[in-house]
Structure formats: structure tokens, C-alpha cells
Amino acid sequence: MNDFLKIENLNVTFGKDTVIKDFNLTIPENAITVFLGPSGSGKTTVLRSISGLNRYAKGRIFLDGQDISELPVHKRNIGVIFQSYALFPNMTVFDNVAYGLRAQKLSKDEIYQEVTTMLQLVNLESKANNYPDDLSGGQKQRVAIARSMVMKPKLLLLDEPLSALDAKIRVELREQIREYQQKLGITMIFVTHDQGEAMAIADNVVVISDGKIQQQGSPWDIYTKPVNEFMATFIGEHNILSGQELANLGINELSKEEKYLIRPESITLKKISELSDQEVACLGKIDSVVNYGNRVQYTISKNNLSLKMEALNHTLPLVPETEIEFFIDKSKILPLS
Numbered sequence: 001m002n003d004f005l006k007i008e009n010l011n012v013t014f015g016k017d018t019v020i021k022d023f024n025l026t027i028p029e030n031a032i033t034v035f036l037g038p039s040g041s042g043k044t045t046v047l048r049s050i051s052g053l054n055r056y057a058k059g060r061i062f063l064d065g066q067d068i069s070e071l072p073v074h075k076r077n078i079g080v081i082f083q084s085y086a087l088f089p090n091m092t093v094f095d096n097v098a099y100g101l102r103a104q105k106l107s108k109d110e111i112y113q114e115v116t117t118m119l120q121l122v123n124l125e126s127k128a129n130n131y132p133d134d135l136s137g138g139q140k141q142r143v144a145i146a147r148s149m150v151m152k153p154k155l156l157l158l159d160e161p162l163s164a165l166d167a168k169i170r171v172e173l174r175e176q177i178r179e180y181q182q183k184l185g186i187t188m189i190f191v192t193h194d195q196g197e198a199m200a201i202a203d204n205v206v207v208i209s210d211g212k213i214q215q216q217g218s219p220w221d222i223y224t225k226p227v228n229e230f231m232a233t234f235i236g237e238h239n240i241l242s243g244q245e246l247a248n249l250g251i252n253e254l255s256k257e258e259k260y261l262i263r264p265e266s267i268t269l270k271k272i273s274e275l276s277d278q279e280v281a282c283l284g285k286i287d288s289v290v291n292y293g294n295r296v297q298y299t300i301s302k303n304n305l306s307l308k309m310e311a312l313n314h315t316l317p318l319v320p321e322t323e324i325e326f327f328i329d330k331s332k333i334l335p336l337s
């Protein structure tokens with residue numbers, strides 16, 4: 001179902017400021033939708049409105065066909081996970097996960113079954129009798145996720161759930177969240193301002209800036225078909241050139257007044273003999289080199305024009321000031337409206 005969650009005309013006002021205005025969105029079932037945007041763009045405000053935590057929201061929200069706009073938080077059947085874990089420090093891992101089920105008055109056996117299954121899924125069965133203070137940040141967040149998932153919510157909202165963790169654990173936990181989502185078929189909305197994280201975890205990305213949706217689509221669409229200059233510059237590395245600047249590089253067939261996007265990986269350095277029909281060769285110079293380990297990013301210049309390009313590290317260990325020949329793949333030049 002493609003409109004599993006439907007937001008109609010959401011408006012959120014704090015004092016005199018309308019931070020979300022006439023916001024409309026539908027998201028699909030059984031998928032991870034990521035809200036991605038700069039700090040202060042309104043991601044958390046929309047998320048809090050969906051969960052019912054935001055008292056200043058107007059508009060209608062439908063979940064699985066039901067109008068939940070007037071329902072209190074605990075009746076919406078929505079789980080929420082925060083960056084801060086929010087575990088009960090005086091309860092064991094088992095009791096933390098069992099908490100919601102006990103409130104629903106399930107039998108002891110049922111609770112034992114459900115909690116154990118969930119702890120197995122998040123690989124924390126051996127920590128069932130430990131307290132949150134005994135756990136690492138990543139383990140605590142897995143308890144928080146298990147505690148939400150055990151309630152079988154229709155929708156799970158994750159607000160920057162990985163922000164407090166170090167880089168390696170972030171990547172591991174992000175892959176695990178993806179795995180839980182696929183195993184249980186839960187619909188998730190995941191908020192982040194980290195584009196790499198968004199691209200890696202999402203089925204569906206909603207880019208928000210200034211309280212408005214800039215673009216919604218698969219990570220591939222968002223990267224390869226940005227709808228405007230904001231999108232081109234917000235996601236991924238980029239070169240934005242006018243048609244005139246491209247003409248100066250020998251690409252004449254484009255409108256001189258329009259702007260165009262060229263991703264760094266669409267520019268290469270190679271021997272003339274390897275040139276394809278779609279490529280245009282130019283002479284230039286390396287200005288700077290940033291080494292990322294597996295790949296290297298060069299800033300190259302020709303006359304007054306500066307361009308970023310990327311190559312795999314082993315192919316081109318070049319130093320600044322080296323004179324080079326670079327090639328732009330014409331088929332990868334994207335017009336910007």
C-alpha cells in the first residue's frame with residue numbers, strides 16, 4: 001500500500017512562527033522512509049506531529065486508512081525511538097523490553113516468549129538480566145529498539161537513533177535496523193541529517209528544508225535526478241556549471257543560460273586512446289588532493305574554472321601542480337531547473 005501513512009495539510013506553529021506549512025506527504029508500507037534535511041528544517045517537528053507528541057499541529061494524519069489526528073499518543077499504535085535511548089535504568093534488559101507488554105496485561109508465558117524472541121533478534125539474549133548501565137551505547141539502542149518492536153507498532157519512528165554512537169557502531173547498527181525491518185516487515189520513518197546514512201538505509205528518501213519537501217524518491221533517484229539546485233548541492237559532491245562555462249570546456253551543444261550538474265565521478269583522467277564518443281578532453285592542473293583511503297578526490301582547474309573529480313585511489317596517485325588531461329562524460333551532465 002503506497003499511502004500507508006498520509007499527511008494532509010500539516011501546519012505547525014510555535015508562537016508567531018509557522019515552521020511547517022501546508023505539508024503533504026504519503027509514505028509506503030513495509031519500507032524505511034528517511035527524513036533527511038539540514039538542522040532546523042522541521043524533520044523532528046513532522047515526526048512529533050505523526051506520533052501525537054506535538055500539541056501545536058493542525059492537519060490530518062491517516063495511518064493504514066484510519067484518521068489518527070485526534071488520537072492521543074498511546075492510542076496511535078506508533079513506536080518512537082530517540083537518540084537518548086530513554087531506558088529505565090533500574091530495570092533489567094528483560095524488564096525494559098517487557099514493560100509495554102506487562103502494561104497490556106499479557107500472561108507471564110506470553111511475555112517471556114515475546115521478549116525472548118525479540119532479544120534473540122537484536123542479539124542480546126545473553127544480556128537479559130543486565131541493567132542498562134552495563135551495556136554499550138549500541139547495545140542500549142538495540143534494547144530501545146526491541147522494546148518498541150515487541151509492541152508490534154504499525155509504524156516505528158526513529159529520531160536520529162544513531163547520533164550518539166561512534167562511526168563504526170553507527171554503520172553496524174544501521175545495517176541491523178535494516179535487517180530487523182525486513183524480518184518483521186515494520187514500516188519505519190528514520191530521521192537523520194547524515195546523507196550517507198540516509199542513502200544507505202532508505203527505500204524512500206524525503207528531503208526537507210525550511211519545513212517543505214524538496215524531493216521524495218529512492219536514494220538512486222535523489223542522487224541521479226535532483227529536481228533543483230538545492231538538491232544537487234545537498235546530496236553528494238557536485239560541480240555546478242553554466243552552459244557558458246561548459247562551452248569554454250568544449251561542450252557547445254547546451255543552453256548557455258542554464259545551469260548543469262556534473263558529479264565528480266563523471267570526470268576522469270585517462271589516456272587519449274581510451275576516450276569514448278561521449279567524453280570531452282581538456283587540459284588542466286591538479287590544485288589539491290584529498291585522500292579518502294579507497295578513493296581520492298582532486299580539485300582540478302582550467303583557466304578560472306575549478307572542478308571536483310573522484311578516482312579510485314590506486315589508479316592515480318597525483319600531487320598538486322601536476323598538469324593533467326581530464327575528461328567529462330557528456331552523458332552524465334544533468335540540467336538543473
Ligand SMILES: Nc1ncnc2c1ncn2[C@@H]1O[C@H](COP(=O)(O)OP(=O)(O)OP(=O)(O)O)[C@@H](O)[C@H]1O
Binds near residue numbers: 043
Ligand atoms: N517547541 C518549540 N518551540 C519553538 N520552536 C520550535 C520548537 N520545536 C522546534 N522549533 C523550531 O522549529 C524549527 C524546526 O525544528 P526541528 O527540531 O523540527 O528541526 P530538525 O530538522 O529536526 O533539526 P535537527 O536536525 O537539528 O534536530 C526550528 O526552527 C526550531 O527552532
